[in-house]
Amino acid sequence: MTIRFVLMVNKQGQTRLAQYYETHKMDERCALESEVIRKCLTRTDTQCSFYEFRGYKIVYRRYASLFFIVGVEGDDENELAILEFIHSLVETLDRYFENVCELDIMFNLEKAHFILDEMVMNGCIIETNKTNVLAPIQLLDKAGG
Amino acid sequence: MSIRLRELIRNVRACKTQADERACIHKECASIRTAFKEESNELRHRNVAKLLFIHMLGYPTHWGQMECLKLIAGNKFLEKRIGYLGLMILLDERQEVLMLVENSLKNDLQAQNQYIAGLACCSIGNISSAEICRDLSPEVEKLMVGSNPFVAKKAALCSIRILRKCPELVDTYVDRVGTLLGSRNHAVLLTSLKLMREMCIIEPGMVDQLRRHTATLIAALKNLVLSGYAPEHDVHGIVDPFLQVEILRMLRILGTRHAETSDQMNDILAQVATNTESAKNAGNAILYECVLTIMAIEVESGLRVLAINILGRFLINRDNNIRYVALNTLHKVVGQDAQAVQRHRNTIVDCLKDNDSSIRQRALELVYALVNEANVKVLVKELLSYLMACDVEFKDELTQRICHVVEKYATDKEWHVDTIIQTLLVSTSFTSEETVCSLIALITSNPDLQAYATHKLCATLAARTTQPVLLQLAVWCVGEYEYTINALMKLTSRFPAGTPAHAMIHKQLAHYSTSMSLELQQRSAWSKDGLQIMFMATKDPSNPSVTRVEATFNNSTGGDMEGLNFQVAVPKYMQLQMKPPSSTAVTAGSSGSVKQLFQLANSMHGQKPIVLRVKIDYNTMGRAVSETGQVDNFPPGF
Incomplete structure (x- = not known):
């Protein structure tokens, strides 16, 4: 019933951000991640944004060159709401980075994490109001961080 | 020399091979370690940021955890921020390092600065022990009910982790929920609903205590539905779909099996179901949740019809995402309202032919759930045509499930045999002990079916099947019923040496031309009131006085048999060793799922036969059954 991981991946399948809300051994995490990503990459645009994999429900959406992938556990999560959440996350990143692209996330990895931390915690959505989400990081920027 | 994170990223990107990348990372890790050893404070947060990147690439970084602690204990906010981020991401399952951070967490929770307190909450919520x-x-708890919504929302989610780790604290949160729900801040409401849900999961009795908030939740939902454009929470013309979904979900928990509360919700659910705009994903997310709630609680039939109609519209939507959730929802409600789901049967069956494997998989689950005695023939036909077309990786599972529904719902025995054969023919490599046992059980218990089944199975042999289950079944039938050794001999000539069928027939022949040097296998059975026990006896050729017997329990009734106790008594000249059964419950319609082994040593082997007295006790459909019987139909030589 909660979000287990959030991945941002480019279309070559390279991870650009990975946030897990459960602990994995490093090798297991790498194996899981690469399989999830491989499945996303092989699905076509006309297929739906959900699939089931190793007990997770994967909800993903592609924006230009970036895939946003969310792994959810349990059977009572609203897939459409998760999809809407991904969109909200992308819009928030867009507002901060002005049309977010792969390089923005890669070269500002910690900032992307700061933003995600304001939106998801312990696998639950905290905040979707973009102004509220961005307030802490904008303050940090102002302070010359 | 320390490089910047950007430089490291560029270096890694420039690597042409995996080995180059590894070398580059190792070099950088070595220099970070040196910097850590030298305690260079200015570079610490930059180095931890680099570790985040290195960790993301999949390299071990746990050795940087202690540096995160130093950053957290510092005074600069940026360093603290990086320190906490590092702690949350680099932490692995060895959590000893957490004990060292507890004091910093405690201080930060009490900080005046809301961002520092928020950070501490976030870390506790994500990783604490x-x-x-x-x-x-x-x-x-103090932060959660304080006046600052930025901290309160994080404290509420933090409490979810606290409850999961220390469920005994759940009572202390009951009164806090009311305070949280009084907030006008959407994030505080959203997170407090998550907290309420967690409380109900941890302690189901909580639902009764939380039910008093129903009116508040209904008012909040009404407010969202009726309020006009709200820029700060607008998603394509809908006000905060995330909060609407969460409220609907909580209403579902509160209304389930509670008529009075369900009644209270009738109007608002009808309003949401009729007024929510379905052109965009956000609206459909709300409708989806609303349908689930309507189907789960005790509502008027009119409202239920409304929900079913929404699902019907979803099911023919052109958007695959919507069709996916429609199938998912129908699967969830099929238990409550099978009739309503049956109405969409044709559309669901069509989804089996969809291009999208996710849709097909969902449709398949639903079709299984829809099969009953009346429609088994039609639906199995559809499943069979799906089996022919589906991806190889799904074939075995699908075959298993088709066999299952046939075993469970078939009323026509000849059709049963035909369908199993047909299914196995399509699924060339499928093997299953269970399918073999169950079909053998069917054939042995129906004498009028034996000729038919043997004939059909032989036809598959004649067609030179290599399907392992079919071979096993066919050869068994040939051996058991129709054919004489001559017929078997004739059969062998039809198969080239080296084929599996050839080998199997030879095995069967060897069985007949028994000499004590061969392993013997014989079956015997006992059956009464729908409980059938098959005895599969095996002898060790080197010690023929010892017989191992495997008893398999098959339940052909519609009720589960529980508390199974199977006892065996033997005459004085025999010794008995019993193993415990694999389960004491034989579920309705199951065959081959419960087994029990025992071993017999016959001291008068060759002079006196094996004779068993059996006693079986079990409970079914609320009554206790006790049966006794004698099993002495072991073949001569045993």
Whole structure:
């Protein structure tokens, strides 16, 4: 019933951000991640944004060159709401980075994490109001961080 | 020399091979370690940021955890921020390092600066251990009911982790929920609903205590539905779909099996179901949740019809995402309202032919759930045509499930045999002990079916099947019923040596031309009131006085048999060793799922036959059954 991981991946399948809300051994995490990503990459645009994999429900959406992938556990999560959440996350990143692209996330990895931390915690959505989400990081920027 | 994170990223990107990348990372890790050893404070947060990147690439970074602690204990906010981020990401399952951070967490929770307190909450919520949760829960609780929504929302989610780690604290949160729900801040409401849900999961009795908030939730939902454009929470013309979904979900928990509360919700659910705009994903997310709630609680039939109609519209939507959730929802409600789901049967069956494997998989689950005695023939036909077309990786599972529904719902025995054969023919490599046992059980218990089944199975042999289950079944039938040794001999000539069928027939022949040097296998059965026990006896050729017997329990009734106790008594000249059964419950319609082994040593082997007295006790459909009987139909030589 909660979000287990959030991945941002480019279309070559390279991870650009990975946030897990459960602990994995490093090798297991790498194996899981690469399989999830491989499945996303092989699905076509006309297929739906959900699939089931190793007990997770994967909800993903592609924006230009970036895939946003969310792994959810349990059977009572609203897939459409998760999809809407991904969109909200992308819009928030867009507002901060002005049309977010792969390089923005890669070269500002910690900032992307700061933003995600304001939106998801312990696998639950905290905040979707973009102004509220961005307030802490904008303050940090102002302070010359 | 220390490089910047950007430089490291560029270097890694420039690597042409995996080995180059490894070398580059190792070099950087070595220099970071040196910097850590030298305690260079200015570079510490930059180095931890690099470790985040290195960790993301999949390299071990746990050795940087202690540096995160130093950053957290510092005074600069940026360093603290990086320190906490590092702690949350680099932490692995060895959590000893957490004990060292507890004090910093406690201080930060009490900080004046809301961002620092928020950070501490976030970290506790993401990674804390049971000890930390217990120690810091009073501080978190204070923040949760404080006046600052930025901290309160994080403290509420933090409390979810605290409850998961220390469920005994659940009572202390009951009164806090009311305070949280009084907030006008959407994030505080959203997170407090998550907290309420967690409380109900941890302690189902909580639902009764939380039910008094129903009116508040209904009012909040009404407010969202009726309020006009709200820029700060607008998603394509809909006000905060995330909060609407969460409220609907909580209403579902509160209304389930509670008529009065369900009644209270009738109007608002009808309003949401009729007025929510379905052109965009956000609206459909709400409708989806609303349908689930309507189907789960005790509502008027009119409202239920409304929900079913929404699902019907979803099911023919052109958007695959919507069709996916429609199938998912129908699967969830099929238990409550099978009739309503049956109405969409044709559309669901069509989804089996969809291009999208996710849709097909969902449709398949639903079709299984829809099969009953009346429609088994039609639906199995559809499943069979799907089996022919589906991806190889699904074939075995699908075959298993088709066999299952046929075993469970078939009323026509000849059709049963035909369909199993047909299914196995399509699924060339499928093997299953269970399918073999169950079909053998069917054939042995129906004498009028034996000729038919043997004939059909032989036809598959004649067609030179290599399907392992079919071979096993066919050869068994040939051996058991129709054919004489001559017929078997004739059969062998039809198969080239080296084929599996050839080998199997030879095995069967060898069985007949028995000499004590061969392993013997014989079956015997006992059956009464729908409980059938098959005895599969095996002898060790080197010690023929010892017989191993495997008893398999098959339940052909519609009720589960529980508390199974199977006892065996033997005459004085025999010795018995019993193993425990694999289960004491034989579920309705199951065959081959419960087994029990025992071993017999016959001291008068060759002079006196094996004779068993059996006693079986079990409970079914609320009554206790006790049966006794004698099993003495072991073949001569045993």
